[in-house]
Structure formats: C-alpha cells, structure tokens
Amino acid sequence: MRTTGPIALSPEKRRDTRVIFTRSVKLFAKGKLQGRYPARNLSLGGLFVEGAIDLSDGEDCRLELHETGRHSSLILTFSGKIIRQEKDGVGVKFTSMGEDSFMFLQTMVLYSSDEPVGVAEQFLETFNPEKISNGQ
Numbered sequence: 001m002r003t004t005g006p007i008a009l010s011p012e013k014r015r016d017t018r019v020i021f022t023r024s025v026k027l028f029a030k031g032k033l034q035g036r037y038p039a040r041n042l043s044l045g046g047l048f049v050e051g052a053i054d055l056s057d058g059e060d061c062r063l064e065l066h067e068t069g070r071h072s073s074l075i076l077t078f079s080g081k082i083i084r085q086e087k088d089g090v091g092v093k094f095t096s097m098g099e100d101s102f103m104f105l106q107t108m109v110l111y112s113s114d115e116p117v118g119v120a121e122q123f124l125e126t127f128n129p130e131k132i133s134n135g136q
C-alpha cells in the first residue's frame with residue numbers, strides 16, 4: 001500500500017453525515033475479489049473499509065454488501081473509487097449504485113444518525129426525481 005504522508009481531514013471537507021457502520025463488505029478491484037473487510041463508517045457519499053488493502057488512490061472498485069433478514073436477503077452493490085489511504089484501511093467514494101442500494105444507504109444513515117433532520121435535508125439535496133422517473 002502506498003502512502004504519501006498523513007492526510008488531515010477536517011469536517012468542512014466532508015459533505016455528508018457519517019455514521020458508524022459495523023458490517024462487512026466484499027471488495028472487488030482489478031477484476032477480482034480482494035477480500036471481505038469490515039466497514040468502519042458510512043455516509044451517502046462513501047464508506048471507510050478497514051484492513052490491509054493494497055489499492056491506489058483513484059482506483060475503481062466495487063463493493064458488495066449481503067443484507068440478510070428474517071424472511072429475505074439482499075445483495076447490494078456499490079461502484080466506487082479509492083479516494084484515501086490510511087494505515088488501517090481505505091476511504092471509498094461511491095460513484096454509482098442501484099436504486100435498492102441507495103434506499104438502503106439512506107435508511108442506514110438516517111436511522112443511525114444523531115441528526116436525522118440534517119440527514120433528511122441532505123437526502124432532499126441529493127434527490128433527483130428525473131433519475132427516478134426515468135428508471136436510471
């Protein structure tokens with residue numbers, strides 16, 4: 001894993017509310033499964049994946065989350081890009097996802113947030129009714 005020194009992230013640089021997210025995700029890059037890793041936190045814009053992950057900044061990846069309930073299960077997929085490397089993992093920015101994945105993401109962030117009103121306002125800012133009505 002390459003690092004170029006410590007990267008200081010200030011709250012002003014983060015646009016989306018982050019919440020604790022303690023699930024594991026499968027990380028795919030370079031055409032293959034890189035491994036299954038725990039996620040540390042989640043936002044509408046991305047998540048932090050913990051582990052010794054040997055990927056470079058700017059590298060495309062795909063994340064897969066298996067969500068199992070009492071009566072059904074979902075496999076949610078997110079396309080992303082590595083935007084930050086730290087000694088204990090990587091920050092991934094979401095670049096695209098299906099509607100089911102986005103609805104799950106919104107629900108997780110909303111119910112895990114200490115500021116649900118602020119999160120709801122972020123939803124309205126990112127909601128694009130044309131994309132939904134066109135099925136995109």
